[in-house]
Amino acid sequence: MGTTEAWKKMREVCVLGVGLHKFGRFPDESIGDLGREAILAAFADAGCGPKDIQAAFGGRVFTPNTTAMRLVNEVFQTGILIDNVEKACATSSTAVRLATWAIGAGLYDVCLCVGVEKMERGLVGGVPAGAESRASYGQLMGLGIMPAEYALRARRHMYEYGSTREMFAQVAVKSHKNGALNPYAQYQTPVTLEEVLNARMIADPLTLYQCSPSTDGATAVVLCAREVAHKFTGRPITIAGWASGTPAYSASGVSGDVQEGYIERIAREAYERASVGPSDIQVAQVHDAFSAGEIFAIEDLGFAKPGEGGRFVWEGKADINGKVAINTDGGLESRGHPQGATGIAMLAEIVRQLRGEAGLRQVPGNPKVGLQHNVGVGGCNIFIYKK
Amino acid sequence: MGTTEAWKKMREVCVLGVGLHKFGRFPDESIGDLGREAILAAFADAGCGPKDIQAAFGGRVFTPNTTAMRLVNEVFQTGILIDNVEKACATSSTAVRLATWAIGAGLYDVCLCVGVEKMERGLVGGVPAGAESRASYGQLMGLGIMPAEYALRARRHMYEYGSTREMFAQVAVKSHKNGALNPYAQYQTPVTLEEVLNARMIADPLTLYQCSPSTDGATAVVLCAREVAHKFTGRPITIAGWASGTPAYSASGVSGDVQEGYIERIAREAYERASVGPSDIQVAQVHDAFSAGEIFAIEDLGFAKPGEGGRFVWEGKADINGKVAINTDGGLESRGHPQGATGIAMLAEIVRQLRGEAGLRQVPGNPKVGLQHNVGVGGCNIFIYKK
Numbered sequence: 001m002g003t004t005e006a007w008k009k010m011r012e013v014c015v016l017g018v019g020l021h022k023f024g025r026f027p028d029e030s031i032g033d034l035g036r037e038a039i040l041a042a043f044a045d046a047g048c049g050p051k052d053i054q055a056a057f058g059g060r061v062f063t064p065n066t067t068a069m070r071l072v073n074e075v076f077q078t079g080i081l082i083d084n085v086e087k088a089c090a091t092s093s094t095a096v097r098l099a100t101w102a103i104g105a106g107l108y109d110v111c112l113c114v115g116v117e118k119m120e121r122g123l124v125g126g127v128p129a130g131a132e133s134r135a136s137y138g139q140l141m142g143l144g145i146m147p148a149e150y151a152l153r154a155r156r157h158m159y160e161y162g163s164t165r166e167m168f169a170q171v172a173v174k175s176h177k178n179g180a181l182n183p184y185a186q187y188q189t190p191v192t193l194e195e196v197l198n199a200r201m202i203a204d205p206l207t208l209y210q211c212s213p214s215t216d217g218a219t220a221v222v223l224c225a226r227e228v229a230h231k232f233t234g235r236p237i238t239i240a241g242w243a244s245g246t247p248a249y250s251a252s253g254v255s256g257d258v259q260e261g262y263i264e265r266i267a268r269e270a271y272e273r274a275s276v277g278p279s280d281i282q283v284a285q286v287h288d289a290f291s292a293g294e295i296f297a298i299e300d301l302g303f304a305k306p307g308e309g310g311r312f313v314w315e316g317k318a319d320i321n322g323k324v325a326i327n328t329d330g331g332l333e334s335r336g337h338p339q340g341a342t343g344i345a346m347l348a349e350i351v352r353q354l355r356g357e358a359g360l361r362q363v364p365g366n367p368k369v370g371l372q373h374n375v376g377v378g379g380c381n382i383f384i385y386k387k
Numbered sequence: 388m389g390t391t392e393a394w395k396k397m398r399e400v401c402v403l404g405v406g407l408h409k410f411g412r413f414p415d416e417s418i419g420d421l422g423r424e425a426i427l428a429a430f431a432d433a434g435c436g437p438k439d440i441q442a443a444f445g446g447r448v449f450t451p452n453t454t455a456m457r458l459v460n461e462v463f464q465t466g467i468l469i470d471n472v473e474k475a476c477a478t479s480s481t482a483v484r485l486a487t488w489a490i491g492a493g494l495y496d497v498c499l500c501v502g503v504e505k506m507e508r509g510l511v512g513g514v515p516a517g518a519e520s521r522a523s524y525g526q527l528m529g530l531g532i533m534p535a536e537y538a539l540r541a542r543r544h545m546y547e548y549g550s551t552r553e554m555f556a557q558v559a560v561k562s563h564k565n566g567a568l569n570p571y572a573q574y575q576t577p578v579t580l581e582e583v584l585n586a587r588m589i590a591d592p593l594t595l596y597q598c599s600p601s602t603d604g605a606t607a608v609v610l611c612a613r614e615v616a617h618k619f620t621g622r623p624i625t626i627a628g629w630a631s632g633t634p635a636y637s638a639s640g641v642s643g644d645v646q647e648g649y650i651e652r653i654a655r656e657a658y659e660r661a662s663v664g665p666s667d668i669q670v671a672q673v674h675d676a677f678s679a680g681e682i683f684a685i686e687d688l689g690f691a692k693p694g695e696g697g698r699f700v701w702e703g704k705a706d707i708n709g710k711v712a713i714n715t716d717g718g719l720e721s722r723g724h725p726q727g728a729t730g731i732a733m734l735a736e737i738v739r740q741l742r743g744e745a746g747l748r749q750v751p752g753n754p755k756v757g758l759q760h761n762v763g764v765g766g767c768n769i770f771i772y773k774k
Contacts, residue, residue, distance in 0.1 A: 003441075006493030054390075064451055064473050066765040069633055077635040079649055082766060083481055084473045086451050094470055098485060105492035106393030246456055248464040262466055378453040379469060 010104030017046025035071030047233030050076030089376030093343030117338035151203035167310030179330020186336030215336035219344035241274025278302030397491030404433025410723035422458030434620030437463030476763030480730030504725030538590035548694030566717020573723030602723035606731035628661025665689030
């Protein structure tokens with residue numbers, strides 16, 4: 001029996017409630033302060049409380065040690081199983097996947113997941129945290145520096161398909177336009193195409209506005225078995241499918257964020273498990289750590305053919321009222337990217353959209369199917385949600 | 388439906404093969420070098436190879452970032468899901484639990500778990516890694532320093548039950564005697580009771596030999612669904628039960644290693660899930676980060692009544708030919724305690740014992756049921772294994 005068949009035999013799992021601490025810079029708040037606010041917000045949204053939670057999962061990328069336990073214990077201490085996971089930028093979506101497995105298998109009815117980060121200012125990258133001190137050949141050549149990796153693939157994309165600087169820049173214009181409608185976003189100011197193009201160059205063709213910032217923030221979600229959701233007041237959204245995999249990291253020195261080829265395979269598995277295809281997706285949260293990433297994702301996920309992702313964005317097809325509304329909350333670039341918290345932030349936005357609760361940034365037409373694409377050096381998690 | 392009922396409906400999961408890199412000090416070997424040797428040894432023991440592995444889980448405590456992926460990718464790169472977990476001293480047993488869930492639920496047939504650590508010299512403790520810079524009141528009073536925490540509970544045990552210094556020291560005598568029979572142990576030299584008692588005092592009543600050392604090492608295990616085990620040459624040992632939980636960390640400032648009361652509850656759950664009781668356990672690996680920990684565990688796990696753990700060891704009941712053979716491989720004190728690798732080392736020793744492959748330290752009488760107790764500041768994992 002394959003994984004997809006096993007998944008389809010598991011109990012239906014749904015998102016019951018989501019909660020965020022605003023993203024931004026909070027030097028006076030501790031990790032515990034950030035996490036507490038997110039957890040309490042998720043409880044309020046789910047209509048549940050500490051006594052309902054049977055297990056918890058979560059994490060942080062920078063100094064992850066027993067983070068989930070520390071965050072949960074800030075709010076309640078009931079002795080439940082609390083597992084700490086770390087998967088670089090895909091950390092909190094990994095926590096969600098593990099909770100989904102546990103609930104789907106019947107081990108628990110209601111679980112809490114939480115992600116948090118406080119980030120130092122400046123570039124993330126170089127020899128990855130925790131790696132051996134000896135750098136790989138790729139790293140010595142400048143790979144492993146995130147903007148450089150994205151920029152390299154972007155340059156190749158321009159050469160191969162004729163994508164333009166303007167197309168990559170347009171991603172940032174769209175993201176900041178959406179982020180301006182999101183009160184939880186780190187940056188809530190729209191920018192023009194000219195401003196994006198003329199901003200400080202980080203890694204050609206990516207300028208400052210096309211790079212996700214360093215961010216503090218926290219996110220939490222309550223998941224439950226569909227069969228117990230009626231006990232709570234939260235408005236459940238079903239986790240219809242998921243898939244996960246890793247890139248061939250060591251050999252190439254190129255991290256999982258930008259490696260070609262492997263995301264398509266994982267997306268196919270997720271679509272199969274959810275019994276949908278790319279054309280069914282109405283809202284998507286994709287991993288735009290750098291603007292080019294959104295264009296790669298549009299192609300990798302099958303929203304556009306290879307080479308046509310840039311045009312897809314340029315023509316407005318990724319806008320809130322476009323063909324697939326992408327990164328409606330501002331994405332990593334405008335909403336912010338507190339690495340351990342990002343995965344659940346993506347989930348939260350899709351839940352808000354599918355519930356019709358996204359306010360000024362609500363996707364029209366009562367969307368029913370959403371997709372989340374969360375990648376990092378630790379691999380990729382894709383989730384598909386259904387109303 | 389409770390967790391125990393759900394667990395009993397899941398597929399039977401077994402350990403197919405185990406592998407270790409020797410524990411000790413290996414300044415010239417990288418994390419990848421250590422992990423590679425353990426993974427290849429586990430493959431050889433299981434009679435399987437990279438193409439059989441459908442998902443992997445693992446971790447490291449110090450700079451855990453994407454460790455499992457890095458270790459696995461040293462050996463093979465097939466794009467599988469690889470999750471990184473961290474649960475302080477219970478890290479790799481957490482990886483095993485997650486793999487057990489995934490296999491039990493039918494998502495995967497064969498999974499690899501791996502744990503690794505390279506530790507700095509010196510005391511582990513103080514304000515825990517990754518904690519906020521503001522120390523809790525407990526930490527400021529000296530709690531959070533591991534030997535001090537164990538020593539405090541040991542002193543209370545002496546006051547409350549009349550346990551003696553000699554009883555705590557006897558744990559170290561037994562551990563080092565067993566470790567001398569284990570070619571993978573960090574320390575393979577027996578010590579006398581007098582040597583233990585006269586060694587440098589670390590935290591009264593715990594002397595140097597009663598404290599686990601800083602250790603480098605790696606461990607790996609291949610798990611599979613019992614129904615596919617026949618495809619491989621490994622000799623499967625069943626994971627009959629598990630349970631996990633957290634202590635009330637924040638409130639008391641006392642870490643999960645020594646908090647009273649919560650381990651008994653978790654042990655009860657594990658016994659229930661495995662349909663056995665304390666009197667069925669013939670071999671056990673318990674978390675003797677400090678000698679007193681073994682005595683607490685003996686009581687918490689129900690091998691002896693509260694207060695009688697010291698006498699249990701003193702009377703030889705925890706010896707290899709005793710009532711419950713405990714820490715037959717030398718335990719954390721003599722085998723060593725590379726934190727991220729320890730959980731799977733415990734598993735590996737029980738598997739060796741139940742298979743009858745433990746050589747000079749083999750428990751007589753063909754033992755059929757073993758227990759693993761792996762605790763840390765991140766909580767406790769208990770597993771019960773059956774031949």
